[in-house]
Amino acid sequence: MTKVAPSVLSADFSKLKEEIDTLEGAKWLHYDVMDGHFVPNISFGYSILANVRKATDLFLDVHLMITDPMFYVDEFIKAGADMITFHIEAMESREKTMELINHIHASNVQVGISIKPGTHVDAILPYLNDVDMILVMSVEPGFGGQSFNDIAVEKIKTLNSLKGKYGFIIEVDGGINEQTGKLCVEAGCDVLVAGSYVFKAASRRDAIASLLCE
Numbered sequence: 562m563t564k565v566a567p568s569v570l571s572a573d574f575s576k577l578k579e580e581i582d583t584l585e586g587a588k589w590l591h592y593d594v595m596d597g598h599f600v601p602n603i604s605f606g607y608s609i610l611a612n613v614r615k616a617t618d619l620f621l622d623v624h625l626m627i628t629d630p631m632f633y634v635d636e637f638i639k640a641g642a643d644m645i646t647f648h649i650e651a652m653e654s655r656e657k658t659m660e661l662i663n664h665i666h667a668s669n670v671q672v673g674i675s676i677k678p679g680t681h682v683d684a685i686l687p688y689l690n691d692v693d694m695i696l697v698m699s700v701e702p703g704f705g706g707q708s709f710n711d712i713a714v715e716k717i718k719t720l721n722s723l724k725g726k727y728g729f730i731i732e733v734d735g736g737i738n739e740q741t742g743k744l745c746v747e748a749g750c751d752v753l754v755a756g757s758y759v760f761k762a763a764s765r766r767d768a769i770a771s772l773l774c775e
């Protein structure tokens with residue numbers, strides 16, 4: 562069954578708990594961390610994540626769009642992340658990448674690796690046996706409300722053909738709505754991140770339900 566992970570980046574931060582409580586039907590919450598360096602935007606960090614953790618039992622899917630994930634990762638683990646996804650483009654070597662994956666797993670937190678639209682799937686093939694999730698970005702990371710780039714669909718198809726062998730799941734993020742979500746699910750995607758489509762909907766429950774339909 563497809564999972565929907567509403568992206569809290571599109572919520573009204575002045576009433577975060579109330580906003581999270583409207584997400585009926587979702588089991589995951591996507592939490593975008595932006596450092597103003599890896600991406601040209603700044604969002605929120607681990608202190609707010611700790612408050613989000615207190616406010617909800619949803620699975621906290623933390624997406625680190627930051628230059629130095631190893632430096633900050635323990636803070637996000639302490640704050641209550643259930644899954645931590647970092648970008649392959651932020652990593653300088655295979656050794657450092659494996660060190661980060663093993664470090665996160667040692668704290669019993671799941672690990673994802675993300676690729677930007679311009680990064681080929683080949684970049685993450687060496688890690689498929691070691692991670693729980695691959696996050697395919699369908700927009701350039703940094704901002705909500707952008708249009709879906711269908712380069713993601715081909716990547717999802719490629720990854721889907723390898724899923725059975727390795728056991729990871731596939732998530733897509735950026736420009737997801739009923740139509741683009743359907744394309745991704747048909748290609749083999751397991752988790753749909755949706756920001757503006759859910760938070761701007763007249764009925765958030767209906768928006769989430771429309772993504773859950775297979």
Ligand SMILES: O=C(CO)[C@@H](O)[C@H](O)COP(=O)(O)O
Nearest residue numbers: 568702703705706736756757
């Ligand atoms: O990571 C990001 C943007 O960098 C996303 O999680 C966005 O928050 C998704 O927003 P929509 O494209 O669904 O509005």
